[in-house]
Amino acid sequence: MLPLLQIQPGILLLIGLAVTTLLFWFFWPMNGGLALITKLIRNNKRALLEDALKYIFDCEYNKTSCNINSLAGHLNIAMDKATQLLNRLTTLELVTLNNQSVALTDDGRSYALRIVRIHRIWERYLADQTSVAPADWHHEADRIEHVVSKEETERLAAQMGNPVFDPHGDPIPTAEGQLPKHRGVRLNTLQEGEMGRITHLEDEPRSIYEQLVVLDLYPGMQVYVTDVTDKKITFVAHGEECILTPLFAGYITVEKLSKEETQAPKQELLSSLKIGENAEVLGISPNCRGSQRRRLMDLGIVPGSKVSAVIKSASGDPVGYRILGTTIGIRKQHADQVFINRKN
Amino acid sequence: MEDTTRKSKGEDIISAANSARWDLGTDFHDSIIESIYENASHIARKTVKQVGEKEAYSFDLKVDKLVTSKWLGFPMMFLVLAVVFWLTVAGANYPSGLLASLLIDTMHPILKNLAASINMPWWLDGVLIDGAYLSMAWVIAVMLPPMAIFFPIFTLLEDLGYLPRVAFNMDNLFRKAGAHGKQALTMSMGFGCNAAGVVAARVIDSPRERLIAIITNNFSLCNGRWPTQILIATIFIGAVVPASLAGVVSAGAVVGMAVLGIFFSLVVSWGLSKSVLKGEASSFSLELPPYRPPRVLQTLYTSLIDRTVIVLWRAVVFAIPAGVVIWLIANIKIGDLSLAEHFIDWSNPFALVFGLNGVILLAYIIAIPANEIVIPTILMLTVLSTNMTDVGAGSGVMFELDSIADTANVLHAGGWTLLTGINLMMFSLLHNPCSTTILTIYKETKSLKWTLVSTFLPIVLGLIVTFFTTQLWYLFTT
Amino acid sequence: MSTPDNCANCPAHHKANLVKLGVNLDNVDYLITLAGNPNTGKSTVFNNLTGLRQHTGNWPGKTVARAEGGFIYNEKRYKVVDLPGTYSLLSTSTDEEVARDFILFGRPDVTLIVVDATRLERNLNLVLQILELTDRAVLCLNLMDEAKRNNLEIDTRALSKELGIPVIPASARRKLGMSELLQAIEEVATGKYVCKPPKIKSRSRKLNHAIETLSNKLLESYPGLPNASWVAMRLLEGDNSIIEAVRTGEIGNLHEEDVTT
DSSP: OOHHHHSOHHHHHHHHHHHHHHHHHHHOTTTSHHHHHHHHHSOHHHHHHHHHHHHHHHHHHHTOOOBHHHHHHHHTOOHHHHHHHHHHHHHTTSEEEETTEEEEOHHHHHHHHHHHHHHHHHHHHHHHHSOOOHHHHHHHHHHHTTTSOHHHHHHHHHHTTOOSBOTTSOBOOOTTOOOOOOOOEEGGGOOTTOEEEEEEEOOOSHHHHHHHHHTTOOTTOEEEEEEEOSSOEEEEETTEEEEEOHHHHTTEEEEEEOGGGOOOSOOEEGGGOOTTOEEEEEEEOTTSOHHHHHHHHHTTOSTTOEEEEEEEOTTSOSEEEEETTEEEEEOHHHHTTEEEEEEO | OHHHHHHHHHHHHHHHHHHHHHHHOTTHHHHHHHHHHHHHHHHHHHHEEEOSOOOHHHHHHHHHHHHTOTTTHHHHHHHHHHHHHHHHHHHHHHHHHHHHIIIIIIIHHHHHHHHHHTTOOHHHHIIIIIIIIHHHHHHHHHHHHHHHHHHHHHHHHHHHTHHHHHHHHHHHHHHHTTOOTTHHHHHHHHHHOHHHHHHHGGGOOSHHHHHHHHHHGGGSOOTTTHHHHHHHIIIIIGGGSOHHHHHHHHHHHHHHHHHHHHHHHHHHHHHHHHTTTTTSOOOOOEEEOOOOOOOHHHHHHHHIIIIIIHHHHHHHHHHHHHHHHHHHHHHOEETTEEHHHHHHHHHHHHHHHTTOOHHHHHHHHHTTTOGGGHHHHHHHHHHHHHTOOSSSSSTTOOOOOSSHHHHHHHHHHTTOOHHHHHHHHHHHHSSOOOHHHHHHHHHHHOOHHHHHHHHHHHHHHHHHHHHHHHHHHHHHHO | OOOSGGGTTOGGGOOTTEEEEETOOSSOSEEEEEEEOTTSSHHHHHHHHHOOOOOOOSSTTOOOSOEEEEEEETTEEEEEEEOOOOSOSSSOOHHHHHHHHHHHHSOOSEEEEEEEGGGHHHHHHHHHHHHHHOSOEEEEEEOHHHHHHTTEEEOHHHHHHHHTSOEEEOBGGGTBSHHHHHHHHHHHHHTSSOOOOOOOOOSOHHHHHHHHHHHHHHHHHSTTOTTHHHHHHHHHHTOHHHHHHHHHTHHHHHHHHHHHO
């Protein structure tokens, strides 16, 4: 007989098991062998250079000063490496050095804007069209921005309808490099009794951003400040009371609202509607984005429309809602995003 | 000149639009849709009047409550599907036999005689009549009747409005696997024909879920594979139990295979949605249309044209060259042995590790165009490689035997055991889709990458499953 | 090939002046496009007009490819293009893009909008969007028999006045209302009936202002652009095909060729 069959079945079985496991590991997309190899091949030098440009651009945009110390701190590299990096940037004529402060040249600025555009478009994509967790959007986009091509990003932008804001509320520069002026005020400058709409959550440092995500805060959300002291700011967002230190609140940018623009603070969810009950739609949570939001609106889920829960799937999950004369099955996870006003 | 001024005018307008977009903020799309709905409801209020009760919907609602009820929903669904499959298998038996006796038993000898009377060279006669014609005849005889029954019934259920309710009921299960409820339908459609199932995935509107439905459709045991399953289960699995139980046990084994297919379909969907297909669009909504009486005649006509004929045509187009190849490899000789025998001898050691044999591997390679010709090819190759002289119709001529006992004798002579039978059943469930389906996947996804994934993923799974079955079997029996 | 004579068994439109052409589409005089929500019987209307048998599934998203057919009415040849059924034209799905681009760039002479009479309010969402795109449209109020069973009364004259286009009640499955529909199509195609659809006004002042400013800019560059406010809205939505059309100036051709026809 042939050699392969002369091996004991038990041993062959173990070999087979090992080969199968290896195969799975190698092709597993997230951190499998193939993914690790591609990760190693990637050019780290380019990533560092682009991150530096982005940082200097951020300083310029927020009108804060930027020097070699803060750069080294931000990129988490040693001083001599930061000096090398800056020297390289100056020889490439991307930045100019004036004593201690660093400034972008026109070329440097347009390079930085290109990276910012790629970064924010991918964040938008990750938020709208994937199941990637909110705390990972920024991190993931940071990785992608150095590897994707401009063309690929433009295709993505076109397919998403050329978005103008990223999911944190930051404006996305146009392909030609236009960017609007910085707007809004910090949440910690709001007084007691004032209302605002969140326009931006600072996504760096990550530890603070994760805290804000845990509190379920997102751009588009309305806040009502109830109490301000030196140590904490208390505000109501979507019916829930939140307390933040002024430091944390400083990472949230809001647009002040006048009284007429505001909605009722406490709302019920469509998913809480029982079979046979009726309600009026108040709106869709700003947290529901992209194609899912549009689809819900196309089906008639807009403020003012009447909806009633009519049937429940045999397995319990999608519930059939009667909206404008048609029964539409909606999953609970999406019904959770619709605010209603119960009617009887 | 004019062109350049135009261009700059365009750029001017676009940049004006861009700066306006930043001012408008993110909820701009919402306010457009809201104002359209406001206008619409304003007009509707002015023009539509409800005089008396709404009759029709309360009827729909009653039916809906029934078909989606917690206790009746699933049993009803399984009953309906069981009836559809029973009608397909039972109803196709007679016309299939009729077509086979007409095309294979009657026409084939007539064509052979005709070829002999005009002194056609033996090789041309072999390639054209024993190869191309026979494989085409086989595909038509086995494929046409079940499809002509299955698709119209399925389309009738679709028109009636029952299928969306099935998707509605099944959605929870598929949601947990990261897929769309409508995949329940493409999967059921796949039991008829995988190519049709892949096309049916168009009703899934989110690209990610649609891709998952396309890739996993092959795990639905299609019409072309049912006969193989039934035959092998009867010969090998039915034989190990007392004769009185043979029928029930072998039927159970076939159903078990179909269920295993559903299990693989869900597990692979889950795996894909947790890994490679994690990052693409996902939206879900399912309209439950009102029940409408289907128009039977039109449905019969359109489902025959839209699905049956198109699928059959593609299968025939692929079957003809496959028939030629089958005849050629059985008749071209290098040394004493034909190409087929060389391959079988060479691949046997490898195949035995997976509990299969060289004949099965070769049959699955050349029968990619249609699963229907796998059994005839296996029989022909077994006879060829074991040098049996009393059965079959000559080298390169596919055949089937009238009695199951005769078929069993040939296979036993070819060295088949219960283990070979079980592995063949599994490999028949888990191998690459047929060429028609592969082509359809390419046309639907327009992506070489996903076509390759859909093609090779099932083979790899099939080899893994048969390998472990075989080695565990050896471990416990020796 | 169908001839007028074998239509004797279809009572509703044994009009001697209708010849179904199937897919024979040479030298057409008018281009008709069919649009509507899924599940409104759009394909049935298409089949009635052309004598083809496109499959009509009780299922949204059936018509994936564009179906084409034709007929002759009063000695004029009409080509009919069936668009995918959609709920809206504003989202980014492929179906909606196909429908939107065809109505805008395909420049049909008449857009026949098929709506479900029992769900008029829902369907009007799409109707109003289409009327933003094109002026020449006919509304086919299908499934009138079902509406009657539901005890719904629809004031078609008031509806026609509100929308500024002809409104024809019909029951395509029973082939009722088809001759009136053909007549309305002819009147709009030949310009005998001049459509005056309303334009959507939004509540948001900021939005109205932005649309107005942009459409004025558009009209400055391309005087006489028929749907300037719609183009402005699409620009604000970031629609790539429209941005490209503005960038290359193709948007202006829309108008010029309209004048010559």
